[in-house]
Amino acid sequence: MIKALPPTALPAPMTPGTYLRKRRKAAGVSLELAAVAFLPCSDPPFPRPTWRAADGLGPVAIVRQIVSVLSKLESDQLHVDGIALMQLTGVVPFEREAYDRLVALHLGVDVAPPSICRECGCGVLTACMHAGYPCAWSETDPNLCTACERREAQAAADLPETENAS
Ligand SMILES: [Zn+2]
Ligand SMILES: [Zn+2]
Numbered sequence: 698m699i700k701a702l703p704p705t706a707l708p709a710p711m712t713p714g715t716y717l718r719k720r721r722k723a724a725g726v727s728l729e730l731a732a733v734a735f736l737p738c739s740d741p742p743f744p745r746p747t748w749r750a751a752d753g754l755g756p757v758a759i760v761r762q763i764v765s766v767l768s769k770l771e772s773d774q775l776h777v778d779g780i781a782l783m784q785l786t787g788v789v790p791f792e793r794e795a796y797d798r799l800v801a802l803h804l805g806v807d808v809a810p811p812s813i814c815r816e817c818g819c820g821v822l823t824a825c826m827h828a829g830y831p832c833a834w835s836e837t838d839p840n841l842c843t844a845c846e847r848r849e850a851q852a853a854a855d856l857p858e859t860e861n862a863s
Pocket of ligand 1: 814815816817818819825841842843844845846
């Protein structure tokens with residue numbers, strides 16, 4: 698049963714837009730590169746009304762349009778579902794269920810928050826890889842992954858990153 702969040706509930710760990718931005722940054726993908734994935738290079742199998750460009754618009758103008766839409770997604774002025782979200786997962790590794798949960802929480806629906814790292818937004822299906830191994834959950838902070846924990850510890854110690862750190 699879907700209920701509204703009680704007024705005393707803690708806020709969502711992060712907004713859906715913040716989640717998308719963290720995932721895009723973790724992947725090292727610029728907004729422009731993410732937008733290129735939406736370019737209609739061939740006849741799309743599905744209609745894409747969200748991205749439909751006015752007739753005669755060149756690729757650069759379309760990319761600019763899409764960048765503006767992606768910016769709105771990342772600043773929570775817009776939330777999407779369906780095919781647009783699936784296309785985005787092709788360039789930015791994020792988990793649709795985590796995104797949907799954050800959207801629900803953002804809208805005040807009482808669902809369990811997703812299990813994602815508070816720093817980089819990684820989850821079980823989108824673990825960070827370090828020296829060939831996926832990250833795990835920090836033993837001291839269940840909302841932090843070991844990759845970010847190591848990064849924080851290294852930043853605190855002001856040490857350069859080493860390969861054998863684990
Ligand atoms: Zn992390
Ligand atoms: Zn991680």
